[in-house]
Every structure is written in structure tokens, then in C-alpha cells.
Amino acid sequence: MPETLNSASLGKPRVRFAPSPTGFLHVGSARTFIFNWLYARRMGGTMILRLDDTDVERNTDASVNSIFEGLKWLELDWDEEYKQSERGELHRRMADTIFQKGLAYRDFTPAHTGDSERSGAQGTWLFNPGMRELSREESDRRASAGEPFALRFRVPREGGQMIRFTDAVYGEQMKAGADIEDFALLRSDGMPTYHLASCADDADLRISDIIRGQDHLSNTYKHVLLFEAAGFTPPQFAHLPLLVAPDGTKLSKRRHGPIVSVTTYRDAGFLPEAFINFLCLLGWSPKNDREQMSRQELIDAFSLEGINRANAVVNFKEPDVGPTNVGRALLPANSLPEEAFDAKAVWLNAEHIRSLPIEELSQRLLPIVREAGFNVAPEKMLRITPLIRERIKLLRDVLTAADFFFVDRLPPYDPSELIPQKGDAAMAKKVLEKARAVLANVEFKHDPLDQALRAAAQEFGIKAGQMFQPIRVAVCGRKNAPPLFETLEVLGRETTLARIEQAISRIL
RNA sequence: GGCGCUAUCGUCUAGGGGUUAGGACGGAAGAUUCUCAAUCUUCAAACCCGGGUUCGAUUCCCGGUAGCGCUACCA
The missing domain is CATH 1.10.10.350 (Arc Repressor Mutant, subunit A)
Structure with missing residues (x-):
């Protein structure tokens, strides 16, 4: 009897955020976490953090730290935590199950180094006929002789078979099996690939709803195939529209710099709740014209139905070497000017700042002032705060808005x-x-x-x-x-x- | 190239067979004020193109175009 993932009996959803620690936590990932988290908290479900670190070549501790650091700043929590690299046994077991059912085969073709040599004449590589048809005996013989191989999924490509699933955001989806390549499950070094590890873990962790970036929409057919091959009912899928740069390309540190890193927003003086609020409004709408919302209001208003299908632009300004603005000297050397950020994010931040009680705002401002080298007493900060609350958009603006309260002697002026x-x-x-x-x-x-x-x-x-x-x-x-x-x-x-x-x- | 997804003001979006196509950010102008901000008022600003279907399409269908995604023994 097949095990059921989205077992209605339990009711409470189990969702996961599964970043691959190959870079800093960027805004798109953060939003994915937030949507999962909102859904879990809204439904009284379970939020799981799973580090998808199967790519040993590219994983770094710095990246893992960056993810934790970012989530900590955003005050986002989770209920369970896993590391994919520690679950290799489970992944291999699933691969074996599929292989034993004849739904996967060994591919002894050496891993290619070039890019186009294996591309078929038609342009798209789908499978290696010789390997796909290899007899089990021959396959076993070569394997036991120590010949390295990758394990590939035997995608049902005959008879015009269609793979289908319903996405909570994009609706009914279907694709011909004949258009899906025989993707790898295991690499020739025995390590599981992303698809395998991800599905094995999602199944094992009883994930009920997979909420992730739309870049996985077309991978989902493979995943559906995998779940079913292993005897599981696929979970519910909900794909999120991608966050893109003003030029329409996807966000990347290489191209767009620190503006795509979550910690940049922290360092610039964004309030975590304001940043979350901003991210939520990208690709999701409460549909009632509400904009400024607290964490709790977001939880209460969140639903998969409100998710949009078109990519959303994070409207930041490309970094330029324009003239520095006044007071810049007081800011950390690597920080971005206010104009670099999406104007709506800045506005939302100002709104959140203005709705903070004076005491709380004062407490959040004090460390920034102290860090800048001003020894200001909390009582004094509390008296200064109401004077600048309407005048700052980012927390760090306290340094330029209230500087004259902090210094003993005024710097020279005209x-x-x-x-x-x-x-x-x-x-x-x-x-x-x-x-x-x-x-x-x-x-x-x-x-x-x-x-x-x-x-x-x-x-x-x-x-x-x-x-x-x-x-x-x-x-x-x-x-x-x-x-x-x-x-x-x-x-x-x-x-x-x-x-x-x-x-x-x-x-x- | 193949397969898929998407398309409303500059940006985020609401809406939906008949609307003055709504809100917000940003922009402009004005009010207020001890400056700045905040606040308030007003203005400019959009349904990608072409065919259908229909009495009527921005909305539904098809095609085009464009953007994006996937097309790795990356995730």
C-alpha cells in the first residue's frame, strides 16, 4: 500500500525551506522561506529547514552561516532542521528501490566534460539508447567489474504518456514524458543528485506542500515521476514567481552585487518586519489594498490563492559611481546609499519605523549609534528619538539626522x-x-x-x-x-x- | 534549437465580458509649518500586438512577439 504524503488525516501541513548552501542568503530565498513560514504558521503546520548540501564541490560553511545569519535577523524560526548530506543512506535506498523496480538504469557513459557532445542532433539530449536498453545482466556484469556509472531514471517516453500535476499557483500542468530527459539519480561517485535527494527527503519528512521558486516548475514533472516510482503520492506543489532585477534577469551577486543579499538590508538599517513586509508584496497580494502589515497580519492574511504568476522586479538601482551624498562619511564603507534600494522597501521601512513605539525605536537605534562611536546614554536616546522618528527612513539615518546631538563639538559648517x-x-x-x-x-x-x-x-x-x-x-x-x-x-x-x-x- | 511559464501605469499590484480600469511606491504641483520631515489635497501615468468568439473584449480562445525558466553525473 503506497504511503501517503499529503495525508488529509493529519490536516496540518508540513513545509520546508531547502536552500543549497552555495552562496549567501539572497532576497529570493528569503522570500521563499517567508512564504513557507507564513503558510505553516497560518495553518498551524510545521516549518522545516533542510540544508540541501549534496553538492560538496560548491558548499561552503560561510554560506551556511550566511543563511542562519539572515534568518536570525529576520527573526524567522523553524521547527525541525536537517542536513541532506547526513541522509545519504535514505537517498541511496530510494534510488535502489527505483532501480529494483526497473524504473532506473545504469549509464556507463563517462561523465562529459564538454557541453555539446552528448546533445542529440535535434538539439536536446534525452537519453542514451544504448544504456537505456542495456540488459540487466550486462549492466550487473559491468557494475561488478567496477566500471563507474550514473543511475538514470527511465522516463516513460513511449505511447505519448503525459505526466501531470496540479500546482496551487499555476494550475493544471502537463507535459509529455517524451519531452523529459532521463535525468540522473546517482552520480558516478555514488552521490545522489538534487532531484533524488530532494524527493527522498520530502517523502521521508512527510512534506505536504512544496512551496518553492518557479524555476522548479519544469523540474516538478521529474519529481512527480520520482515520488510515484518510489511508491509515494506526490505532495501539493505551489510555485512562486521569481524575483528579478530591473533588467529582467534573475538576481545574482555577480551581476547585481550586495543589493541581492539579505544582510545588506540589515546593515542598511531595515527593520526585519519591514523587509519581510516588502518581500511579501512581491508576487503576493492580500487583495484588499493593504500594504503595511505586521508579521501577525501577514500570517493572518496569507494564502496560496493570493500568489501571483508573473515574475516580480525588485526595483533597485544598479550600483553606480555617482557623487557621494551628504553625511555619507558616517556610514559604513561598504553600505549602499538609500537610492540604491527599491523605493517601496524604503517607504515601507519608514512606515514601520513610524509605527514603532518610541521606546522600542530608541532601543533599536542605540546600538547603531554606539557602533558609530558615540557614547550616548539610553535616556538621552529616548529623548532624541521622537525628534527624528518622522525624519528617518532607515535606522542608520539616525547618524545623519541626529548627529549634532551626539558630538561634543559641531563639525565645521559654512x-x-x-x-x-x-x-x-x-x-x-x-x-x-x-x-x-x-x-x-x-x-x-x-x-x-x-x-x-x-x-x-x-x-x-x-x-x-x-x-x-x-x-x-x-x-x-x-x-x-x-x-x-x-x-x-x-x-x-x-x-x-x-x-x-x-x-x-x-x-x- | 526543444519543452514550459508569464504578459494591467516606470515599479509592486487590484480587477474583470459592458468600470471614469482601483490602490500603493516613485514623480509633479499645492496646502500646512520655525527649516527639514511627517501629514493633507490635486495632477500625470497602464490593460504587448494581431486575429477570432460575442451585441460588446483589457478580461475568454488561437496565433505572434517579448521576457523568464528548464533542457548537467548544479541545485
Whole structure:
């Protein structure tokens, strides 16, 4: 009696994310994990992490670390974990089962090094007739003589047989067996291939739903064949549209650089929940115009029906060697400018930042500030946070938005900035001297500061803005900054007066 | 080359035999404001092409085109 994978009796789905550790965790993989995870959490199922490390040549520990690092940042968890390389016995057993049923055969053709020599005259290689028809006796004889061979699946290609399956996203799929090549199960060194290992593990782990990239859609026919040959009912499949670069090509580190690596987003100051939110909106829609969603809201809204079929562009800017922007010096050397990221990701991040409670945002900001070398007390950070919350899009923007709160002495700025609109140096000086006098006595709280400074403006017969700008530049070192009174309040009298003093001396 | 998948504003998408084809990001303009941001208002911006089917197709069917995927003893 065939074992059932998607046994309805259990009800709870079992899904897996099965990356091959041959590179860093990239955004497409992360999204695949997220969709699996969302589905598992939504349905009360089980999330499995399986490292598909059968390609010993290309696997690296660095890659495994990158995957864990990325998932850790995203605060994504899983219930079971496996390493494919430790399950070789299971894979070989499945290969043997299939071979014993006569559904696979040994191919003694030496592994090819060139690319086209085995391609048939028609262009597509499907199988080696000589090997496929080799008698079992002959095959056994050569095998026991120690001749190396690859084990190939004997794809049913006669009689116009069709292979079919239903994809939860792409619907009914079918393909003629005659169009599928006799793919390898075992390499000549005895190692299982991806197809074999993957199916053997999916069967053994009782995976109920395989949610993966659409690049596997046409591999699925092979997998269906494999499951059935081994006596299993194939699981449910759901293929995800691919994430592609603005030029339409698939994301790759070679071509597109760090922008495709998950850790780049972490280092740029994305909130994990915002990044997840962004990824979810690529190729999936809750269909109710919702955009900003929390982790829980995503879980509640997720369904396979909402998955789109067309590839989605991650609309990042190709790295260019344009002029560096202001404040860049404070950022880590290898970090990307904000404009490099998909604008929607940045916007979503800003939205998530704005909806974070001040206390929490402050806590997330503090390590970044500290790492940049500023020793700021948590209490001070808590007072600064509300002043910049609406002004930062990425967490690291705290370094450029609130820099003047952190430093003891302001870095040099252009003194002409001190001159107010429709004013001159004399006005700037007058304003600053007045401010020095007023601020020496007024209570450093919003309202008293507001009243005192406005009164001073009135006394001079100038606009409030003309009064405030010189002061703002004097204390912040630039024109664009948080509201003045709140800023002064946090900065305190001592720092404020020192900076105004400095400004006065510079304006001459 | 073969096989397959896909096609709505620049981008992410909703929709669907009859709609002013909706939302969001980004862009533009304006309002507000002590600057910047945030916020609010407004504007520009799309159904790949050609045939069918139909009273009527952006929607359904076929073809084309384009993009992508698979076509390895990679995954």
C-alpha cells in the first residue's frame, strides 16, 4: 500500500525551506522561506529547514552561516532542521528501490566534460539508447567489474504518456514524458543528485506542500515521476514567481552585487518586519489594498490563492559611481546609499519605523549609534528619538539626522548658513547675540523657549523664521533639522550657549 | 534549437465580458509649518500586438512577439 504524503488525516501541513548552501542568503530565498513560514504558521503546520548540501564541490560553511545569519535577523524560526548530506543512506535506498523496480538504469557513459557532445542532433539530449536498453545482466556484469556509472531514471517516453500535476499557483500542468530527459539519480561517485535527494527527503519528512521558486516548475514533472516510482503520492506543489532585477534577469551577486543579499538590508538599517513586509508584496497580494502589515497580519492574511504568476522586479538601482551624498562619511564603507534600494522597501521601512513605539525605536537605534562611536546614554536616546522618528527612513539615518546631538563639538559648517532668509550677516549676528542673552535665563522647556524667542523676533520686527534659522544652524550645524525648541530642550542650556557663542565668533 | 511559464501605469499590484480600469511606491504641483520631515489635497501615468468568439473584449480562445525558466553525473 503506497504511503501517503499529503495525508488529509493529519490536516496540518508540513513545509520546508531547502536552500543549497552555495552562496549567501539572497532576497529570493528569503522570500521563499517567508512564504513557507507564513503558510505553516497560518495553518498551524510545521516549518522545516533542510540544508540541501549534496553538492560538496560548491558548499561552503560561510554560506551556511550566511543563511542562519539572515534568518536570525529576520527573526524567522523553524521547527525541525536537517542536513541532506547526513541522509545519504535514505537517498541511496530510494534510488535502489527505483532501480529494483526497473524504473532506473545504469549509464556507463563517462561523465562529459564538454557541453555539446552528448546533445542529440535535434538539439536536446534525452537519453542514451544504448544504456537505456542495456540488459540487466550486462549492466550487473559491468557494475561488478567496477566500471563507474550514473543511475538514470527511465522516463516513460513511449505511447505519448503525459505526466501531470496540479500546482496551487499555476494550475493544471502537463507535459509529455517524451519531452523529459532521463535525468540522473546517482552520480558516478555514488552521490545522489538534487532531484533524488530532494524527493527522498520530502517523502521521508512527510512534506505536504512544496512551496518553492518557479524555476522548479519544469523540474516538478521529474519529481512527480520520482515520488510515484518510489511508491509515494506526490505532495501539493505551489510555485512562486521569481524575483528579478530591473533588467529582467534573475538576481545574482555577480551581476547585481550586495543589493541581492539579505544582510545588506540589515546593515542598511531595515527593520526585519519591514523587509519581510516588502518581500511579501512581491508576487503576493492580500487583495484588499493593504500594504503595511505586521508579521501577525501577514500570517493572518496569507494564502496560496493570493500568489501571483508573473515574475516580480525588485526595483533597485544598479550600483553606480555617482557623487557621494551628504553625511555619507558616517556610514559604513561598504553600505549602499538609500537610492540604491527599491523605493517601496524604503517607504515601507519608514512606515514601520513610524509605527514603532518610541521606546522600542530608541532601543533599536542605540546600538547603531554606539557602533558609530558615540557614547550616548539610553535616556538621552529616548529623548532624541521622537525628534527624528518622522525624519528617518532607515535606522542608520539616525547618524545623519541626529548627529549634532551626539558630538561634543559641531563639525565645521559654512557660516553663511547662519544668515536668515532675506537677511544679512548683521541680522544673523544680532539674532545670535539676542539668543545668547535670552537663552541664558529662560527655562529650557518648549513653551518658555517658544515664547521667549518669538518675543525676541517681534522686538526686532523680524519673522519668526528669520529668528530661528541662525539659532538652528548654530546648534545643529545645518538648516534642515528637527523643530527648534524640542531640539534645544534636549541639547540643554550649556551646549546651546556654547554653540551660539561659537557661531557668533564665526560670523565675523 | 526543444519543452514550459508569464504578459494591467516606470515599479509592486487590484480587477474583470459592458468600470471614469482601483490602490500603493516613485514623480509633479499645492496646502500646512520655525527649516527639514511627517501629514493633507490635486495632477500625470497602464490593460504587448494581431486575429477570432460575442451585441460588446483589457478580461475568454488561437496565433505572434517579448521576457523568464528548464533542457548537467548544479541545485
